[in-house]
Amino acid sequence: MGKKSIILKSSISGLLLAIIILLLFTGVAPIENYENNPKLNSNCPPGFKKNADNHCVALNLYMQYDSPNDKGVGGLQTGLPEIRDGFSPQVIDLGRYLFFDPVLSGNGTMSCATCHDPTKGFSDGLATSIGNHNQKLKRAAPSLWNVAYLKKFYWDGRATSLEEQMQGPLFSKDEMNNTPENLLKTLNNITAYKQLFVEAFPEKNKKSSIELNQVYTAIAAFESSLISLNSKYDRYAHGYHEALNQQEIEGMNVFRSFVARCAECHTPPLFTNQQFAVIGTPEPDGLPLDPGAEMPFKDKTLRGAFKVPSLRNIEKTAPYMHSGNFKTLRETVQFYTDGRGHAIPENENLIIHWHIWNPDLSDAELDRLVDFLKTLTDETFTPKIPEKLPSGQKPTL
Amino acid sequence: MKSTFFKIIVAILLLAIGVYLGKSFFSSPEVNTVPMPSTIKYRNIGISNDTTQVAQSIGFNGKIIEVKKGASIQKAVEEANPGDLIRVYPGTYSENVFIDKDNIGLQGVVIDGEWPTLDGKKEINDAFLYSGNGILIENFKIINYKGNGIMGQAGNNFIIRNNWIIDAGVYGIFPQYGKNGLIEHNVLSIIADAAIYVGMCDNVDVRHNEVFDNVAGIEIENSRHCLVENNYAHDNTGGLLAFITPGLPIKTTFDVILRNNFVVNNNHENFGAPGSTVSGIPAGTGILIMAADDVIVENNIVTGNNNTGITIVDLATGDPKANDLNTEGNPDRVVILDNIMFDNGNDPTGEIKAIMLSKMDTKGPDIFAYGGGTGSTIRDKNKYRTFGLDGYGKAQITDTRDIPTMMTPSPVQPRSVSKEELGELTYYGVCAGCHAFGTRLIGPPMEIIQAIHHDNPQGIVDYINNPKNLREDYPEMPPQDYLSNDAKMAVAIYILGLKE
Known part of the structure; x- marks a missing residue:
């Protein structure tokens, strides 16, 4: 039974590979060296089930319970607040690469993970974070565990979505010190990223450039996958x-x-x-x-x-x-x-x-x-830090 | 001869009956006469309102656990299963009792005026703390706690009854995040905040309680569908309160009836903790409605409250707190029906005194309204001395007799999850951290587990409870025995049925 299915699987994947190679050589997609680059995970992260539409839907034991007035607050057996889920596994995985990639910063030295380090509870162990040119910032980096359940972001609550929030550190002169133009330029010059964005956003025209909102969506998707509910x-x-x-x-x-x-x-x-x-x-x-x-x-x-x-x-x-x-x-x-x-x-x-x-x-x-x-404390669903990044850089913590 | 014999028999029989009756009447009461607690009666499910027939009632049909002087109530709670009744006999119990289970009854047994007494000695935080549904707490005397007498955190279908609570710290009775509850026949005094505080709840009746010498008598806060009826609120700083506190996650108060209460002489000096919501209530406040909507005030006797009988204000006027953009702070559609009000406002204080002086009046009014709010009405404005009621129209209703209760017509049911769903939730919520289908994470792929335990979910359950490392190249799985038995079997069946 087991052997049979493995044989079946190998032949199916072999077939798929053949199709892909065929496509490559017939020139449908201008992709080079595809095998050398990481491909995106087609499985949802733990805590999520993939539905028929290729969306990752959050599932956990708190879904056994009601929540008063649907606010997700109460006692021991109370349901959680509404979660931000429904991203595809590929978009989440793309977000994982971007999250750890220092090319997202202006001078290529900081990634999101510099201040939100999975080995430090998705924070950085500092009283206040260190930003561009080693300058000490004004506030501590908040943990990202369970951000999918939050409705406002930053210590002062000034953003209402992860997409809105991440533009703060990305483009602040004191933090990652990038600009939207430079970020797009950088990413669009990395062939591997161009391929991965096509894989993650299949509706995307294969020749078109990477867009900012796709970058934001992918990072938000990854951040939303950080679930800690098994303490x-x-x-x-x-x-x-x-x-x-x-x-x-x-x-x-x-x-x-x-x-x-x-x-x-x-x-x-x-x-x-x-x-x-x-x-x-x-x-x-x-x-x-x-x-x-x-x-x-x-x-x-x-x-x-x-x-x-x-x-x-x-x-x-x-x-x-x-x-x-x-x-x-x-x-x-x-x-x-x-x-x-x-x-x-x-x-x-x-x-x-x-x-x-x-x-x-x-x-x-x-x-x-x-x-x-x-x-x-529960870090059982900690995601893997990528071994190598599409940019060729090392993941930066 | 026969008749003599018969007579003797009858005489002996009568004597026996006499002795028995004498014993029953004159001996001290036997403990086995303790009645079972009366639980919530749901009369109206599928039955017309014309009958008092009980359609559904959930009693305590499990075992009865007795706690006597010197023993621990908490020990009994640990032993109890849903449906059990814990009977506590007279004696002093200094403990914090917490109930994280459903359908547990805690019944004090009062004998000869001796109460089972929970004494916090000003050291212990709360007397009773429950998170379960279907909790009943009755017949306890609670004194000298630092926090609350009885606090609920998200329990539905609760009954809190016949308790005598003195100086229990911050709140006497405080159900929070609960739906469908009954608070009745409690006597509470000397409480530094609210004696009875219904917070972020729905469908609660507060009836027949006596609250006195507290800062606030009965408080309905950020709650909906509440009936406050037949209570005697006297000698507090404020008697009855219905309001919104901004900055809480549940942000509304509406559909509240204050009916048939005595609200008398609420002139106690305010001894609330600095910064607490009630510390700002002026002494002499009978009824306070702040930012709450659709509050009906009906047939109350409101007398002798030295500031005002009824105060109706918006948040901006009433509460110096950090703003909350998501809170609507105006009291809208307040309805004042027939009430008896006299002798209020004899010694107004603070802002109300200043405002009344500007009107050349040294007395506070029966009804005082200030700030925003629309759609409020009154049945007979001329009856009362009022301030700020110019915008009040004529009430569209005469009474609320058609609303006997705000409690739900049937018990609030826990969310029901099928076995299949439970299996799925457990698989993705727990197992998926280490296992996946078609790929190795930390543990073996699911198809390997399926092959081993083919058609044998119990095999998976046994392994979950007591894993034995079967493979050298995999780390040992920690036992997942904390899952409920239902969840274990459900997830085992789910795993065997997984296709991809």
Whole structure:
């Protein structure tokens, strides 16, 4: 049975190969050295099922549950928010190559993965990221795990789609310092990319150039494939209460208690309610207060407001907060019990969120909170870093 | 002779009956007289409204687990399965009870005035915390907690009843993200925020409760389809509240009826925590409607509230919080029907005092409306002393007698997932991290597994529970025994049926 199917498969793939070679030589596609280049994966990433239309549809155990008012917030057995899915496996895989490729930056030294490194929780381990010419940027790189469920992007929430968001770092002088024109020029000069874009976007005219929106779509597709929903916590949530030990359960109960109130904003199952909150964290020494959402929304009541980040894989993304002021999770949870507004600069008058209060948590409770936060780690669906890139460059982290 | 014998028999019999009756009447109550808790009755499924016949009721038909003084309620919860009833006898229990299971009843047994008491000693966070559906919590005394007395996080079909809650910290009873619930006959006092707080819920009845000496009595916040009826809210800072808090993920409050309540002398000094929503409520607030839509205020007795009887404001006026672009902050289509209101506004404070003084009035009004909102109406405006009701038209309805409850006509059912779907969700959500069809990821390709376990899903289940490394060139699979038995079998069948 097994042997038979392998034989069958080999003959089918042999046939396909023959057809492709035939096509090459009959001149239908001006493709050279095709075999030397990576071809795109035709399977969906883990967590997705390929449907008849070649779309990858997200599937996970949280789809067993309802979600109140379809907002994807609630308790243990609550459905997730609406996900951005439906990309083809080829587009996702193309996005993977682009994501790791330093040719996307102006001087060819940075890729998306420089600041969103899969080995560092899709962040970079820095308080604030390092941009073009080694300059220190103003904010920490947010993790990309589960971004497919998010409705706004950046710490200050100023973008409403991944496509919109990625144009920030790509074309900022302080970050990847590219221009749309130069990016297109670079990619269109790489034959392998031209071939892959044709493969990923079959409706595309084979002779036409790579377009910006195709670049954005592919990267967004890859980012949307980064799913982390199989942590120890999730096993507990689905009903296997032995998944967490006594200390972790105590931590979970502190987390969702109305004393610590963590779950009021970091609401399961995504561990964010996707709202803005002014919590008044301190900036690292010497830095002025970051006005956060006040600037893009031109609204003084949002001064110091940031998007509530998801806590999934939070163990992997130290240091913490928008400018990385806290080195450890323990320091971070300590902040919440040191008093409402204790770190606000003297001349500032922030409208601190009502859940920030004086919970008076004990050291033991703070330790247990850290124990619990570490149960939110799951990197089983981490994608492979490409061994080589269509540009011939090495993947840059 | 015969008749003498008969008489003796009868006499002995009567004596026996007498002794039995005497014992039953005068002895201390036997514990086996504890009645089963009454659960939600769904009368109207497929039946007309003319009958009181119960069409459906889900009781606790499993085992009864008894918890007596010195034992742990949480231990009993761990032991319990859906359908079980946990009976807690008088005694003091200092613990945080959390219920992450469905259909569990927790019933206190009060004997001779002695209550099962949960005492947080001002050290423990919450008394009861549940995430399951179909949870019942009744007959508990809850004191001295730091957080909440009873908190729900996304449980549907809940009953919280007959509890006596004193100084439970922030909220007394706080179901959050729940649909279809009943909160009745609870007595709550000395709570620094809301005694009863229905937050981001739908279809909840709050009935026959007494709330006093709290900052807020009963609060319906970012919730829809709620009935607040027959409650006695007195001596709080604010009595009854229906409003929207901006910045929460569920952003509306509408379809709320405040009916047949006593809202009396709510003049308590505000002792809410700085920054909390209720810390801004002026003492002397009877009813507050902020940004909520379609609120009906009917047949309440609203007296002796020193600021105003009813305050209706928009968010911009009422709540100094960070703006939320996705929240509509005007109270629209408020309906004031018949209410008895007098003796309100005797000592107005803050903005209302200033506004009334500008009108040459030193008293606060019965009804005060300020800020945006359209479509509001009132049945008999002349009856009350009002401010800001010029735009209110005449009410189009006279009463809400046709709405006996806001609870759902049948239980909220959990989402139903077929076995095939469960198998698919498990396969792609879990297994696909290491296995695929036609290619090797971390584990062997699916067609190899199919060949090994051909027609034998149980073989896959056994392997999932207790993997044995069969191949040198593959890493050992970690056990996936955390999956439910249903999920294991479903995914085994799914795997065997995979074609590509």
